[in-house]
Amino acid sequence: MRSLSIFKKTGILAVVLFGVVALLTSALAAYMLHDRMVAEYVSKGTAIAQSIAGASQDILLNRDAATVQAMIDQYLEIEGVAYVFVRDADRIVVSHTFVPEMPARLATLAEPEDGVRVVGMTVESLGRVIDVGAPVLAGVAGYVHVGMSKELIMRYFWATVIRMQALLFVALLVCVGVLFVVTRRISRPLQQLTEYADRLASRDFTADIELTSRDEVGHLGRTMRAMARELARLFTDMESEVNKATGELREHMVYLSAIIDNLADGLLVVSPTGAVSVVNPAMREFFGLGDKDYSGFSAADVFPVEVSDLARAIRSCEGVIQSAEIPLAEGRIGMAVGSSIMVAAPVARCLGGVVLVRDVTREKALDQLKTDFISTVSHELRTPMTSILGFARLIGKKLDSAVLPALGDNPEARRVAVQVADNVDIIVTEARRLTDLINDVLDIAKMEAGKIVWHDRAVFMGDVMHQAADATRGLWSAKGIEVVIEMEDDLPPVRGDHSRLVQVLVNLISNAVKFAPRGPVTCRAHLDRADVLVSVADHGPGIPASAMDEIFDKFKQVGDTLTEKPSGTGLGLPICRQIVERHGGRIWVESEVGEGSVFFFTIPALVARAGTGDIDDACRAMLPEPDSAMLMRLPEERNLPPLILVVDDDPILGAYFTELFEGNGFRVMVAADGEQAVVMARDHMPSLITMDLMMPGMDGRTAIRCLRHNPFTRHIPVLVLSALSDTATPGCDLSLTKPVDDRRLVEVVRALLLRKDVRHSCLVLGDLDDVTVEGLTVFCPDDTTFCPPQRIWSHVERGFRGLVLIPAELAEGIDVDLLARVPGVTVIIMPARTGRGKTI
Amino acid sequence: MAKKILIVDDEVHIKMLLEQTLEELEDEYDVELFTASDGEEGLAFIRGEHPDLVFLDIMMPKMNGYEVCRIVMEDEGLRDVKIILLTAKGQEVDRKQGLELGAKMYMTKPFDPDEILKVSKDMLGL
Numbered sequence: 001m002r003s004l005s006i007f008k009k010t011g012i013l014a015v016v017l018f019g020v021v022a023l024l025t026s027a028l029a030a031y032m033l034h035d036r037m038v039a040e041y042v043s044k045g046t047a048i049a050q051s052i053a054g055a056s057q058d059i060l061l062n063r064d065a066a067t068v069q070a071m072i073d074q075y076l077e078i079e080g081v082a083y084v085f086v087r088d089a090d091r092i093v094v095s096h097t098f099v100p101e102m103p104a105r106l107a108t109l110a111e112p113e114d115g116v117r118v119v120g121m122t123v124e125s126l127g128r129v130i131d132v133g134a135p136v137l138a139g140v141a142g143y144v145h146v147g148m149s150k151e152l153i154m155r156y157f158w159a160t161v162i163r164m165q166a167l168l169f170v171a172l173l174v175c176v177g178v179l180f181v182v183t184r185r186i187s188r189p190l191q192q193l194t195e196y197a198d199r200l201a202s203r204d205f206t207a208d209i210e211l212t213s214r215d216e217v218g219h220l221g222r223t224m225r226a227m228a229r230e231l232a233r234l235f236t237d238m239e240s241e242v243n244k245a246t247g248e249l250r251e252h253m254v255y256l257s258a259i260i261d262n263l264a265d266g267l268l269v270v271s272p273t274g275a276v277s278v279v280n281p282a283m284r285e286f287f288g289l290g291d292k293d294y295s296g297f298s299a300a301d302v303f304p305v306e307v308s309d310l311a312r313a314i315r316s317c318e319g320v321i322q323s324a325e326i327p328l329a330e331g332r333i334g335m336a337v338g339s340s341i342m343v344a345a346p347v348a349r350c351l352g353g354v355v356l357v358r359d360v361t362r363e364k365a366l367d368q369l370k371t372d373f374i375s376t377v378s379h380e381l382r383t384p385m386t387s388i389l390g391f392a393r394l395i396g397k398k399l400d401s402a403v404l405p406a407l408g409d410n411p412e413a414r415r416v417a418v419q420v421a422d423n424v425d426i427i428v429t430e431a432r433r434l435t436d437l438i439n440d441v442l443d444i445a446k447m448e449a450g451k452i453v454w455h456d457r458a459v460f461m462g463d464v465m466h467q468a469a470d471a472t473r474g475l476w477s478a479k480g481i482e483v484v485i486e487m488e489d490d491l492p493p494v495r496g497d498h499s500r501l502v503q504v505l506v507n508l509i510s511n512a513v514k515f516a517p518r519g520p521v522t523c524r525a526h527l528d529r530a531d532v533l534v535s536v537a538d539h540g541p542g543i544p545a546s547a548m549d550e551i552f553d554k555f556k557q558v559g560d561t562l563t564e565k566p567s568g569t570g571l572g573l574p575i576c577r578q579i580v581e582r583h584g585g586r587i588w589v590e591s592e593v594g595e596g597s598v599f600f601f602t603i604p605a606l607v608a609r610a611g612t613g614d615i616d617d618a619c620r621a622m623l624p625e626p627d628s629a630m631l632m633r634l635p636e637e638r639n640l641p642p643l644i645l646v647v648d649d650d651p652i653l654g655a656y657f658t659e660l661f662e663g664n665g666f667r668v669m670v671a672a673d674g675e676q677a678v679v680m681a682r683d684h685m686p687s688l689i690t691m692d693l694m695m696p697g698m699d700g701r702t703a704i705r706c707l708r709h710n711p712f713t714r715h716i717p718v719l720v721l722s723a724l725s726d727t728a729t730p731g732c733d734l735s736l737t738k739p740v741d742d743r744r745l746v747e748v749v750r751a752l753l754l755r756k757d758v759r760h761s762c763l764v765l766g767d768l769d770d771v772t773v774e775g776l777t778v779f780c781p782d783d784t785t786f787c788p789p790q791r792i793w794s795h796v797e798r799g800f801r802g803l804v805l806i807p808a809e810l811a812e813g814i815d816v817d818l819l820a821r822v823p824g825v826t827v828i829i830m831p832a833r834t835g836r837g838k839t840i
Numbered sequence: 841m842a843k844k845i846l847i848v849d850d851e852v853h854i855k856m857l858l859e860q861t862l863e864e865l866e867d868e869y870d871v872e873l874f875t876a877s878d879g880e881e882g883l884a885f886i887r888g889e890h891p892d893l894v895f896l897d898i899m900m901p902k903m904n905g906y907e908v909c910r911i912v913m914e915d916e917g918l919r920d921v922k923i924i925l926l927t928a929k930g931q932e933v934d935r936k937q938g939l940e941l942g943a944k945m946y947m948t949k950p951f952d953p954d955e956i957l958k959v960s961k962d963m964l965g966l
Contacts, residue, residue, distance in 0.1 A: 378928055379899060379927075379928035380928075381928075382928035382948075382949040382950055383851055383854065383928050383949060384853075385949070385950040386853075386854055386857065386928075386949040386950035386951065387851075387853040387854060387857055388950075389950045389952075390854075390857040390861065390950065390951070390952075390953050391853075391857055391860075393952070393953050393954075394857070394860055394861060394953055397953070431950075435950050
């Protein structure tokens with residue numbers, strides 16, 4: 001009981017305090033009483049002694065002992081008097097009140113000489129006494145001694161103390177009683193408060209307390225109640241906050257899982273160990289998994305190998321995003337994309353991987369449909385066009401060859417026949433236009449659908465311009481307009497599809513010729529920063545500024561289509577734009593109405609231009625002198641297998657590649673750095689160069705720039721073998737990332753060598769400038785390679801089959817007869833040129 | 841001995857056009873013209889008559905032109921038959937496929953009758 005404990009504490013305290021007070025009080029009182037009584041007894045004894053001394057002078061002098069005895073016996077009656085004895089001057093006891101005799105201690109007692117003397121002593125049988133001695137007649141008559149009993153004083157003393165203690169004890173009892181009652185009155189509300197606090201502590205905020213008192217306890221109670229209410233409110237608030245947050249969280253979870261469940265794409269989450277953690281319904285459907293819970297299963301046990309392989313590749317967060325086409329249930333096709341789940345904070349760790357599978361069956365089907373459509377339209381339109389065009393031409397021919405001669409001199413019939421012939425010509429012209437339109441529409445449709453196969457390689461814009469000019473010869477020569485080609489020397493090649501770039505220029509030149517009333521049409525090409533800029537300028541009617549952008553849109557031609565009959569399909573420029581933009585270039589027009597138009601397009605150059613500071617000094621120092629004594633240094637390569645120049649600073653790798661290539665029937669040379677590579681390439685003319693990028697001294701990229709800059713090494717295919725897989729290396733033909741698989745490397749090398757020699761069906765000796773281009777494109781509509789005369793045999797050895805065009809002035813240095821006997825090789829000697837006319 | 845030219849096309853009009861175009865050759869040179877309306881018929885003719893030159897359409901019922909071309913080129917005895925593929929498909933893949941199979945030429949419809957005449961003369965060495 002808490003209240004009793006308070007009572008006990010206060011009770012003990014009260015008793016101790018009371019006891020101390022009582023003891024001190026009684027001790028003080030007893031001490032004062034003792035003092036007072038001793039003083040009173042001394043004075044009483046003194047009075048008695050003096051009274052006896054006064055009355056006994058004569059008697060003593062008379063030695064009347066009996067009288068003295070009678071007198072002192074009287075005094076013995078007085079309270080406190082223990083004894084009385086009288087001695088004479090000779091200190092002989094005259095009389096005394098002792099029975100039976102006087103104690104020895106008193107007999108030896110000294111006598112007072114002058115006045116009264118008080119002495120305390122202890123006497124046997126009497127206890128402690130106070131002896132008061134007084135002389136009679138200054139000792140002449142004798143001495144009187146009165147003994148006052150101190151024992152009596154002590155008796156009073158103790159009686160007083162005991163009474164006092166008893167009284168105080170009673171008072172103490174009363175006090176304790178009162179204390180008990182008071183503590184109880186205080187502790188009851190305290191106990192109630194305690195119980196109240198206990199209930200609050202057990203979060204029973206419904207508890208209440210009755211408070212009537214206005215004292216501290218009441219105040220405390222009220223404070224507690226206010227506190228409890230505040231607590232209850234806080235608690236409720238907090239609870240509702242928590243509930244709200246939990247609700248929101250739950251709602252969010254529901255939202256997220258609803259999203260996952262309703263994804264049209266299949267979702268699979270795997271842990272870093274490869275265990276399945278989430279599979280959404282779409283994924284179940286894709287793989288026919290049913291409703292079973294697959295959590296914790298190994299992905300390899302649940303999914304086909306394509307998916308589990310993907311999951312394995314991404315789950316440890318080591319790879320990059322991967323994708324794969326995978327077969328789904330019911331013969332559908334899915335595109336799976338896998339990515340890793342990384343958490344950055346608080347500590348970066350891998351949570352596994354996510355595989356998303358999209359059903360691309362429809363897209364695939366659409367894609368196929370598009371291809372089929374293009375193919376079908378192409379077939380369905382072209383077949384009737386063939387008949388229309390073909391028969392119209394046949395009719396025309398037969399009119400000329402059979403009908404007209406048969407008509408004889410009948411003027412009416414001849415007039416009609418000529419009219420018919422004109423009409424047939426119109427049919428032919430219009431049918432041709434329609435055919436062009438169909439071709440253009442299909443072209444642009446194919447480009448937009450990404451159905452064009454682009455044959456990218458290094459392309460020299462000069463070739464392109466000449467080829468385009470030649471292809472449009474029919475148009476401009478018929479109209480009497482000249483086409484002029486102006487080209488900057490040393491123009492670097494661009495990477496692109498040769499025939500498509502020719503198509504762009506053919507379009508631009510034929511447009512210019514079509515619209516311009518007079519010539520010339522000028523084609524220019526020069527390097528503009530990193531791009532090759534080509535322009536086609538005419539003296540046509542010009543294009544108003546408002547139409548300059550529109551003309552590159554489909555089916556837009558300048559002018560009113562109602563009043564001015566459009567010629568052409570209106571698709572030429574859009575096709576040009578598609579091709580140019582695909583090459584990473586830009587096409588635009590600048591024009592002034594009445595003055596003419598200039599069409600421009602850019603194609604990024606493959607290598608930087610010489611002498612612009614882009615080529616290192618080291619590289620420039622290695623460039624051949626302008627006169628080509630170079631040619632004389634070229635070694636004879638007849639009957640030798642292709643030479644491969646391996647460029648690698650690591651001697652072990654160099655030896656390894658040497659062994660590999662020699663094992664595959666090639667000749668090999670090794671260069672340890674870029675500088676050495678450039679020199680060796682210049683001196684030995686390898687068929688192919690494999691190039692490491694990271695090398696001391698001149699690095700691989702610079703070496704490639706040097707090689708491409710040199711007209712004699714420009715054509716050599718360069719295969720980059722590098723540990724860096726970051727960016728494409730400008731100027732190289734192909735790049736492989738180390739480590740390279742042996743077989744693949746040899747395959748790639750063969751393909752590069754083969755592509756060079758087989759695809760080029762025309763081989764022209766000398767440089768473009770040495771050859772009159774006239775007629776060249778007739779023989780070589782597609783790929784043309786220019787090569788120095790000494791190189792012809794190495795080309796043939798490496799399997800070149802096709803036309804070899806030899807300018808007459810170079811023919812003497814070559815065994816033409818032998819060359820012509822090579823199966824599949826046709827030799828054409830071109831007439832000696834009459835001038836270096838670039839105009840054709 | 842007369843040179844034999846076979847025209848294989850399922851389109852009647854194209855067949856007629858080619859026939860009428862090539863009639864000119866028939867008049868001038870010792871050339872015989874034959875036609876077939878599908879791949880099977882064409883193949884049977886090639887096997888039986890061993891023509892010198894075949895104009896072969898690609899999209900045909902029963903057996904397509906590629907198939908005919910492949911079978912003919914695989915036959916040792918027929919390998920010298922010159923085949924010119926005719927197609928309305930202008931896609932480069934088709935062109936490559938045809939030439940890989942051993943066809944001598946690949947002509948895209950619509951073609952110019954004069955071109956047909958010129959090519960035929962070249963091929964037959966006339």
